[in-house]
Amino acid sequence: MAELSLQHIDKIYDNKVQAVFDFNLDVKDGELIVLVGPSGCGKSTTLRMVAGLEDISNGHLLLDGKEITQTPAKDRDMAMVFQSYALYGHMTIYENMAFSLTLRKENPNVIHKKVLAAAEILGLTSQLNKKPAQLSGGQRQRVAMGRAIVRNPKVFLFDEPLSNLDAKLRGATRREILLLHKRLQATMLYVTHDQTEALTLADRIVCMSMGHVQQVGTPLELYDSPNNVFVASFIGLPPMNFYDVKVVGDQLQGNGFKVTLTPEDKMTLAGYEGKEITLGVRPENFIEGEGIKVSVTNNENLGMNTLVYGTGEGGVKVTAKLKGWKNFKVGDTVSFDIVRKHFFDKETTNAIRGDK
Amino acid sequence: MSKVKTPEDKYIQRDRMRYIKNSACSNLCYLGLLFDVFYFVLIYRQDVGTYYYTIQIGASIIYNLVFMLAVFLASEAVKNYKKNYSIVLLVAGAMQIVRMFVIPAAAHSAETLVAGEEVMVMTDGTFTKAIVYLAVSAAALLFSAVLNYIRCSALEAHVKSLENSKA
Structure with missing residues (x-):
């Protein structure tokens, strides 16, 4: 012992x-x-x-x-x-x-x-x-x-x-x-x-x-x-993507993109209406969809996954880890949806959790 | 009070030889070498005129060089349980005994002229020292040879039994 x-x-x-x-x-x-x-x-x-x-x-x-x-x-x-x-x-x-x-x-x-x-x-x-x-x-x-x-x-x-x-x-x-x-x-x-x-x-x-x-x-x-x-x-490789966003109604407004909040997200962010927060998204939590539109700057195939690096409107940078073998070319336009979000207080950098 | 060794203790002791160097035998070789050095330094530093200026002392010097080389090589070999080197050590040890009857025996009873005076080549004290040095050297080498032979045989048998048990 x-x-x-x-x-x-x-x-x-x-x-x-x-x-x-x-x-x-x-x-x-x-x-x-x-x-x-x-x-x-x-x-x-x-x-x-x-x-x-x-x-x-x-x-x-x-x-x-x-x-x-x-x-x-x-x-x-x-x-x-x-x-x-x-x-x-x-x-x-x-x-x-x-x-x-x-x-x-x-x-x-x-x-x-x-x-x-x-x-x-x-x-x-x-x-x-x-x-x-x-x-x-x-x-x-x-x-x-x-x-x-x-x-x-x-x-x-x-x-x-x-x-x-x-x-x-x-x-x-x-x-x-x-x-x-x-x-x-x-x-x-x-x-x-x-x-x-x-x-x-x-x-x-x-x-x-x-x-x-x-x-x-x-x-x-x-x-x-x-x-x-x-x-x-x-923790996490590649590291999490971070974006400065503002909580406006049921949306997060970032520089050149908007993200719709789920009811759970809204509960978590209760009290942050109108305030700026940091949105964190893990690369593996991006999927191809209709949300954030970026222009591909690099495409790395890892076998099971593909790392896609892109830059969107307003200079927003995205690193996404997509399942399967993708062949995006530099300059291709890809849109991503977010399946899981992390929220952080912009001043304290601490995580925002609904129960606190 | 020493503990009674169980069969398991004996087995482990034999098994340890597979990984531990045979330092005891090797160190005995070094002891034999050291006392040989004491012996020839004792002989060569004697101030007895030209008494030793013969072919015998030349042969003694060459023998010492060969002896030291052989015993040193044997010490390294027995460290790694080389059974055949027991023979080298046995011969070297026996030769040390033989040497007692060559230079020391001859010089002990001899007299020589130094600056016009008759002097004893080897006093009783020097003779005793020379004999003791050669005797210790011989004992160390012979003991090392016997111990190495016993250990090597035990190790061989142990390794064989391990191989048989694996097969």
Whole structure:
């Protein structure tokens, strides 16, 4: 059992730069939490604070209800997997995996059992006599994970473990991490800037920006009900389209286009009559229809889908993800209808939800 | 108090050899090398005029070079459980014993002229040191050879049993 609790955690460096602001999170036993955000948002700093590699300026860190804010890294019973693998080049894979346990002077026979078990889980049994330089990037990352597994820690920490891998390997290793999590049922904290990793791996995602937590929720919650414009723009690929519009009766009036509101939309926007808001539309929520008319500027076929980029009257830009293989030419005129809309307050950038 | 080893412990110990280098044997080789170096430094730094200026000392120097190369290569080989190198180590160890009866034995009973005075080539103290260095070197190499042979045989049998169980 390993429940982790981060309470009002701040990180302020000696030069007074604050990297993390009032971070609060309760991680349940066996949960895989992904911290996601752009570079410099404080996600790695948060992970390093949990690991004990950075001091916590303010706040409390609890593991299974026990305060570990000031506990040295070696006594926290956490194992970290780094982007750069951090393997010892002169040691074999077996020795690399056994190293931390050897340092702790564990019984060699026990170490052997643990290393073989971890190697079996990760499919590394046949590689144990090799040196890291003889392995591929994906295999090296598995060794790094194996080194964490043998310690049987309470919490696994992953700091962008897949960033050094090519796209194909990244996908494969991602699936391995997911299987590993299912098999070990361990509590894991995973940092990435790749939203695909976040969406596919996480039980819950913590989306961060500029040191602040923007939203904590399941992948579907973040995708379907983003808290604000930042989360809406960060989650989803290609990113959401945003338009400044005015609520006029049962219509949204934008620069060069009009969108009719459904009765549900009208209920959501009650109180915003005559006001300007931000309309968000995911590329996959556009379908060919009669609404917004644009001139095609680019057409990218992805196989199952086609990305259509266009510019409409008043300079309105549209990125649409249409099903199937389309062959629009530059300059063709296409009209789109919107099947799902997201509304954001223009001043606060927060999502407008009917119940609030 | 040492624990009684269960059959499982013994099995794991053998299985570990598949992944752990044979450092004990390799280190014993280095020990043998080190004491050989102590021995020849002791002999070559003696100030006994021209006593050692014979073909024998030339052969000794060449032998030392060959010995060091052979033992070093053997140390690397036994580290990776190469059974045949036990023979190299056995020969090298035996030769160290033989060497006790060559230069030290001859020099211990000899006298030579240094600056017009008769002096003993090798005092009792130097002789004892030389013999101890060669003896330790020989013991280390012989022990390494035997240990390597036992471990390699155990590993071979273990790997064979694993292959049989897979088949």
